Amino acid sequence: MKFSLTGLIGSFLCIVLSSILLFWNPYSSFKISTDTGMVVFMMLILPACCGVAASIFKVRYLMGIVFIWSLPYGIYLSAASIPSLYNLFAVVLILYLVSVITLKRLKAE
Numbered sequence: 740m741k742f743s744l745t746g747l748i749g750s751f752l753c754i755v756l757s758s759i760l761l762f763w764n765p766y767s768s769f770k771i772s773t774d775t776g777m778v779v780f781m782m783l784i785l786p787a788c789c790g791v792a793a794s795i796f797k798v799r800y801l802m803g804i805v806f807i808w809s810l811p812y813g814i815y816l817s818a819a820s821i822p823s824l825y826n827l828f829a830v831v832l833i834l835y836l837v838s839v840i841t842l843k844r845l846k847a848e
Contacts, residue, residue, distance in 0.1 A: 742843050746794030747804055749834030753787040754808065756827055760816075765824065782812045790835065799842040806835040 740744035758781050761771050771779075786808040793801035810832060 741797075743744070743794040743797065743802070743838045745834045745841065746790055746838030749807075749831045749838060750787040750790035750794065752827065752834070753783055753790070753813075753831045755785070756825065757783045760825065766820075773784075778812075782811060790838075793842075794838060797842055799839060800844055802835065802839045806832065806839055809835065 759765075760774055761779055786800045789808075790805040791800060792798070793805060813828040813832045815825070816825045817832070819825070825837070
């Protein structure tokens, strides 16, 4: 395999969950404010896009930055309300961590 599948899956899952949070939130009928949208973009969607690049180009340190960057908001969203669709952000964080660990092996190939 020439790329990190776990990193790609985690990144795409993060983008999908963030889009649901922003545009089709099943738990609220209120419109998301511009400030909230910017925070979600800067703290979840932007690192997920970097995670796609890190997975494809096998850049381990960038995937580590993506993991650390997403960690505070990922933990908050995954633990804020149980059970919830947003508990899947914990899966995203686990996939990022597994990708960081396995990218060292992929880089050696």
